[in-house]
Amino acid sequence: MRPTRLRHVRRFRQIVEVLGRHGLGFLVEQLGLGEFLSWPQRLFRRRRARQGAAALPEASPWGRVLLVLEDLGPTFVKLGQILSTRPDLVPAELARELGRLQDKVPPFPAALACQTVERELGRPMPELFSRFDPEPLAAASIGQVHRASLPDGREVIVKIQRPGIEPIIRADLDILAEIADLLDQRTSLGQYYDLPGLMEEFGTYLREELDYSHEARNAQQMAQRFAGDPTVVIPAVVSPYSTARVLTLQYVPGIKIDDFGRLDQAGYDRSLIARRLLESYLKQILQHGYFHGDPHPGNLAVSPEQAIIFMDFGLMGRLSPRQRQYLAALGLAVVRRDAAGIVRGMQDVGVVRGPLNTDALEFEVERILSRYYHLPMKEFKVGEAFQLVMGLAYRFHIRIPGDFAILGKTLVALEGLVRRLDPELDLVEVVQPYALQLWRQRFRPSRIEEEAVRHWDDYARLARVAPARLRQVLDQAAEGHLQVQFRLAQLERMTGAFATALNRLAVAVVLAGLLIGTSLVISNHPQSILQRLPLGELGFAAGVLAGVWLLISILRTGWF
Numbered sequence: 001m002r003p004t005r006l007r008h009v010r011r012f013r014q015i016v017e018v019l020g021r022h023g024l025g026f027l028v029e030q031l032g033l034g035e036f037l038s039w040p041q042r043l044f045r046r047r048r049a050r051q052g053a054a055a056l057p058e059a060s061p062w063g064r065v066l067l068v069l070e071d072l073g074p075t076f077v078k079l080g081q082i083l084s085t086r087p088d089l090v091p092a093e094l095a096r097e098l099g100r101l102q103d104k105v106p107p108f109p110a111a112l113a114c115q116t117v118e119r120e121l122g123r124p125m126p127e128l129f130s131r132f133d134p135e136p137l138a139a140a141s142i143g144q145v146h147r148a149s150l151p152d153g154r155e156v157i158v159k160i161q162r163p164g165i166e167p168i169i170r171a172d173l174d175i176l177a178e179i180a181d182l183l184d185q186r187t188s189l190g191q192y193y194d195l196p197g198l199m200e201e202f203g204t205y206l207r208e209e210l211d212y213s214h215e216a217r218n219a220q221q222m223a224q225r226f227a228g229d230p231t232v233v234i235p236a237v238v239s240p241y242s243t244a245r246v247l248t249l250q251y252v253p254g255i256k257i258d259d260f261g262r263l264d265q266a267g268y269d270r271s272l273i274a275r276r277l278l279e280s281y282l283k284q285i286l287q288h289g290y291f292h293g294d295p296h297p298g299n300l301a302v303s304p305e306q307a308i309i310f311m312d313f314g315l316m317g318r319l320s321p322r323q324r325q326y327l328a329a330l331g332l333a334v335v336r337r338d339a340a341g342i343v344r345g346m347q348d349v350g351v352v353r354g355p356l357n358t359d360a361l362e363f364e365v366e367r368i369l370s371r372y373y374h375l376p377m378k379e380f381k382v383g384e385a386f387q388l389v390m391g392l393a394y395r396f397h398i399r400i401p402g403d404f405a406i407l408g409k410t411l412v413a414l415e416g417l418v419r420r421l422d423p424e425l426d427l428v429e430v431v432q433p434y435a436l437q438l439w440r441q442r443f444r445p446s447r448i449e450e451e452a453v454r455h456w457d458d459y460a461r462l463a464r465v466a467p468a469r470l471r472q473v474l475d476q477a478a479e480g481h482l483q484v485q486f487r488l489a490q491l492e493r494m495t496g497a498f499a500t501a502l503n504r505l506a507v508a509v510v511l512a513g514l515l516i517g518t519s520l521v522i523s524n525h526p527q528s529i530l531q532r533l534p535l536g537e538l539g540f541a542a543g544v545l546a547g548v549w550l551l552i553s554i555l556r557t558g559w560f
Contacts (some may be wrong), residue, residue: 004178005035008171012036015175022064031182061099069101074141074165075172077101078206085169085409086400089198095391105143110134120243127151127370128241132158138298140208141165146288147251155251156238159212166210173203194399201402214248218313219249221463225288231276233309254309257417267307274421276431277308281414282434285407289319295413317406325347327407328438334385335435337372339365342389350398351445352438359469361396365389372421380428383411 016028016036031301066411067479068079075503083090084098116133121128131149138145143161150156172436180199208214223234227282233252255262261357263270277300292299293315300408319327332338343362368388374378387408393400400408418425448469476483 004174007312009036010177011171011175015072018068020069022071023248024064024068030186031179032186038295043504049095053331060093060097061241062091062094066097066100069098073168073174074105075169075170075206077141078209079176079202082202082205083303086402087387087394087408089394090394091394092391103142106164108138109137110146110162113144113146113369116160117158117246120246121241140145142169145211148248150241154238155250156241157235158241159215159247159249161210161245167209169206173199173206175202191513195498199476204401205315211244212242213244215313216242217248218316221290222310225284225290226280231307232280233303233307234311235311239420248251249390252301252303252309254303256297257300257302257308258297258420260420263302268302271422271425273302273306273308274418274425277421278414278418278425278427278430279337280308281410283319285319286434289321289324291319291407291410293316293317293410294515295410295417297417298415315406317410318404319403319407323401323404324438327404328435331382331386331431331435332341335380335432337369342369346389346393346398349404350393350400352396352398354397356398362391364392364395365441368392381415382427382431383413385409445466543552 012033013036016033019025019027028036058340066080069076073362080098080101086099087095090098113136117128118124125132128150129148130151130153133147136144137145137157141162142165143159146158146160148156150157170355175200177196180195184195216239219234219237223236225233233254235252236250238248255266255268257263257273260270263273281295283289290315292310295311299312300309301309303309322479326345326348330342331350333341333345339362342365343358346355346361368385372385373493390400390405390408392398415427418427
């Protein structure tokens with residue numbers, strides 16, 4: 001058994017049990033996790049898997065995946081939520097199903113929250129806060145939020161990590177890393193996607209979310225980028241009251257951005273709010289290259305000055321200058337409904353694994369855009385079209401960078417919220433100047449000169465090294481020493497099956513030798529004590545039982 005499996009035997013068994021309960025027991029065999037089944041479960045696991053699937057007629061296959069993730073807890077729920085933003089990795093139907101995952105759990109007791117705060121900050125609660133509300137404002141799988149007042153009178157929000165959650169998530173990440181390796185080796189997904197790399201990316205994201213000091217740095221960076229901008233408010237981090245497990249932020253009064261009744265009652269201009277929200281994201285995405293990745297209404301509010309208040313900085317997206325330029329070109333192609341330009345943009349943005357049929361891809365893009373041709377620009381759904389185009393990446397095996405996937409989900413949520421605030425706002429009119437400005441920067445002479453200078457060393461080194469490398473390859477080919485590495489995705493599975501067959505053969509040979517040896521001892525030593533034992537009957541019974549066991553094992557695995 002592998003070290004990861006030895007460390008987390010109980011958790012592996014729980015995963016196997018949950019898969020079987022929701023009719024996905026076939027994955028147990030496909031992933032080679034049968035060793036975590038009991039002997040009766042191993043014997044009847046195929047029938048149980050069929051029964052489990054038949055017992056859930058109302059649930060679609062993707063719905064069962066959703067149920068499995070919910071049953072397995074916060075790490076798997078977070079994984080599902082991330083995959084729901086990755087149309088390049090999962091089918092659209094599964095992405096939609098995963099979008100229903102809710103990270104809502106009962107709050108933990110206020111006494112435990114106070115213990116965590118005192119342990120992290122090193123002082124008793126009465127010294128830390130003049131008031132601490134025991135009733136949480138919100139609770140999630142990783143932490144919960146409380147209102148409080150500092151001794152100097154400042155109102156704050158205190159985010160506290162759920163006790164004991166960190167070791168659970170770290171153990172689950174170890175298990176998911178092994179499952180990713182198994183999927184990479186045993187399924188066709190490994191031909192198109194770097195599953196271990198993707199799981200490492202997810203692990204990095206989740207470990208950062210566990211570390212509240214990382215979220216504090218995100219909030220501080222956002223505040224620096226919007227310093228002096230009266231249309232955006234970023235709550236200040238109270239550093240002396242913040243650690244890796246406790247985050248204290250300034251409380252900023254405001255009205256939730258989707259509470260339209262209160263906004264109207266207070267006399268706020270919803271059209272102004274919609275424009276400010278949209279422009280704040282355009283600045284983040286196209287100018288800063290650093291954007292808030294979770295714009296659902298619970299994380300956004302409006303201040304008395306009608307500025308946009310951002311909250312919860314755990315999920316942030318990052319785009320390099322080159323990626324922002326590619327995004328601007330892709331966005332303009334989407335707005336102009338230019339299928340060829342969109343295909344070029346997808347190739348620039350993503351990583352193509354395997355041969356790409358550009359004609360077929362362009363045809364599919366045209367088919368998606370056709371549903372928008374009759375719409376005026378004012379009603380054109382940029383975020384929806386962008387997300388649908390990104391969804392084609394799954395079918396054509398184009399891997400989109402994680403931050404672009406976050407961006408796609410962000411644009412859809414943002415566009416929906418903006419249209420609810422002001423249905424008359426022309427999104428394209430607001431977006432186009434920002435995208436055009438960034439697109440033009442790509443072709444400025446000074447920009448081209450900067451790029452040439454930056455990459456001059458790379459070009460010079462390539463010109464110097466390429467002839468020698470090419471000559472080396474040609475010499476090896478001429479001498480018959482050229483080696484080509486290739487990979488058989490099913491090799492490990494075949495090797496495992498072969499090893500199982502050899503083990504069974506070895507058991508049969510040892511058993512036969514034992515029976516023959518016993519018979520020889522009895523026949524050659526009539527006075528032996530063995531003569532008085534019913535060895536013939538016992539040997540026959542043992543042989544029958546071993547034979548039945550071998551036959552069942554062979555029938556169960558299908559190697560007959």
